[in-house]
Amino acid sequence: MPAHTQAHIQPAPPAVTEAELDLARWEDDGGPAFEPPCHPHAGEWLRIAAALSERLPEIAGREDVLVTCEIGTRSGAPAAFYPTAAQLEIDAALFAPLSPPTIDPLRPGDEDRYPAAWGAFTHEAAHAAHSRWNTPPPLRGTALDAAGAVLEESRAERAHLGRRPGDRRYLRAAVTTLVLKDFTSEPLADRWQAAMAAGLLLARRDAGILDPDETVFLESTVTGILGADLLETLAAIWTASHTTGDEDGQTMLEHARAWCQALGTDPAGPEPAPDPDGEASTELAEAIGKTVSTVAANEAMQAAAQARIDAARAARKQAKAAQAARARQAAQTAEKVFGSGGRPHTPGKPGRGQRGRSPVIDTRPPTGAEKAAAGQLARALRAAAYRERTTTHAASAVPPGRLNMRQALARDAQRAAGAVPTATPWTRTVHRSGPTPPLRVGIAVDVSGSMDIAAAPIASAAWIVAKAVSLTDPDSRSATVAYDRSVTAITAPGRTPRAVTRFAAEGMGHSLAEATDALTAGVDLTQPGAGRLLVIASDGYYTTGEAARAAERLTALRAAGCAVLWLAFDPDPRPLPGATVLELTHPAQAATAIGKAATAALAAAQP
Secondary structure (H helix, E strand, C coil), X not given: CCHHHHHCECCCCCCCCHHHHHHHHHHHHCCCCCCCCCCCCHHHHHHHHHHHHHXXXXXXXXXCCEEEEECCCCCCCCEEEECCCCEEEEEHHHHCCXXXXXXXXXXXXXXXXXXXXXHHHHHHHHHHHHCCCCCCHHHCCEHHHHHHHHHHHHHHHHHHHHHCHHHHHHHHHHHHHHHHHHHCCCCCCCHHHHHHHHHHHHHHHHHCCCCHHHCHHHHHHHHHHHXXXXXXXXXXXXXHHHCCCCCCHHHHHHHHHHHHHHCCCCCCCECCCCCCCCCCCCHHHHHXXXXXXXXXXXXXXXXXXXXXXXXXXXXXXXXXXXXXXXXXXXXXXXXXXXXXXXXXXXXXXXXXXXXXXXXXXXXXXXXXHHHHHHHHHHHHHHHHHCCCXXXXXXXXXXXXXXXXXXXXXXXXXXXXCCCCCXXXXXXXXXXECCCCCCEEEEEEEECEHHHHHHHHHHHHHHHHHHHHHHXXXXXXXXXXXXXXXXXXXXXXXXXXXXXXXXXXXXXXXXXXXHHHHHHHHHHCCCCCCCEEEEEXXXXXXXXXXXXHHHHHHHHHHHHCCCEEEEEECCCCCCCCCCCEEEECCCHHHHHHHHHHHHHHHHHCCCC
């Protein structure tokens, strides 16, 4: 039987170590001062052991078990449990290659960094919780004892999974690193060894630890050694042991006795040892090796899938945090731009002599042509916002509605037969008007020196759009800002300007990113349920930093469902990516272009 299975359950108390004897003598007769053995990170392993002791009650449901974690164990196994002493030991080597100072079992999720060590710890905790019986002393070391220990392995883990199904991945890691590797050092494939492999691995498959596809080749190999009938008999024994109670030692011993009898082994005799003169065979070792490989591959795929899920979850969380930060920043910028009383807002901390200069010149009354254009645009927007009525037909047992004679006759027949009437002879037609989506339009106009030719047409277009939007729907809003190095409000959100604001294009720099933030928060360009449009009038001659910051905002707006229209007047425009570019041969076409884009955005809006 594998060495780990033989050694990891110790009915007798652990042997007293030389260090403990030295300490006892020093405390008893005042002998030479006790000097504990010096191991690297000895203090860290004590801390880790204390943390494992603190975690054990939640896993095993016991608070009386003490955990030790040292380099090497008293039992010689990677981990062991001493029922009579209520002690659990685990070899520090299982945590390799992690550095001890980085290991913190009290930190939630830290166990995912060392699943094999945590699996061994969980396995021993399962024994602490569920292995409440022991082989009587006269029978220890016999074949009966070995068979009982093998059956107890999968029984305890199955009982543990009933309480904590989430520990399955750790128990699988323990099987792979602690149990399966033990067989590779025992190449003799006799009946007893094959039965032990089946009891440790195929029984774990039936207990829900391993997957069926991971043990197919092993089952075929064991069947070839034992025969199908004998393997079926052994499977019935371990299946019965899975339903045996934690304290029903008598029944477990009966299962172990039946196991020995099925294999033709004397239960009271020693465990059969491999014949040293027998012919070595790698068949069983190869089958177990394939099982190891399959388990490792499945775990790797599962870990990769979980890593992708965790990465996606972290990315979504980070994206939400970034989106919230952008929204706060946009709201602050909008408050500074639209709440400044028309004074320009310069992003960042302005230096001496760098205060923003307002591009606003004065205001003028709108012309008749501008008023007519606003009226035409308002009618076009209302037409685009119109939604057809929805028609619903509903069947009913009572009027009003249209009478369906077939259903009425069926209802009469049901009554005549003494049955409960279920026919619905009346049909009602209900017409409901669909909700009309509002419109949100933000206009950002470049007022750097190269845009002087577009200043007057954009000022006229901004008034036309603001007036038309106010005539379309009470909930519709528009706003216009001018930007160079500073951002200045031209028309405020929700306010219908009485006059056309004229501005000059004589500035320097381009704060399109901050202008976009102000419009995004000012007219809710990221909120669904409305036709949303951002219009940018610029030649696009920006520095690399200005373009990158502005492009980031435009990408976020498009992802939120807002249309972005770029009006270009220069013969060689350089629009930013992510915007729909419209090159106008004359700036006077701006109002018409904006109107068409706004109409399209409103028609495509999902109310």
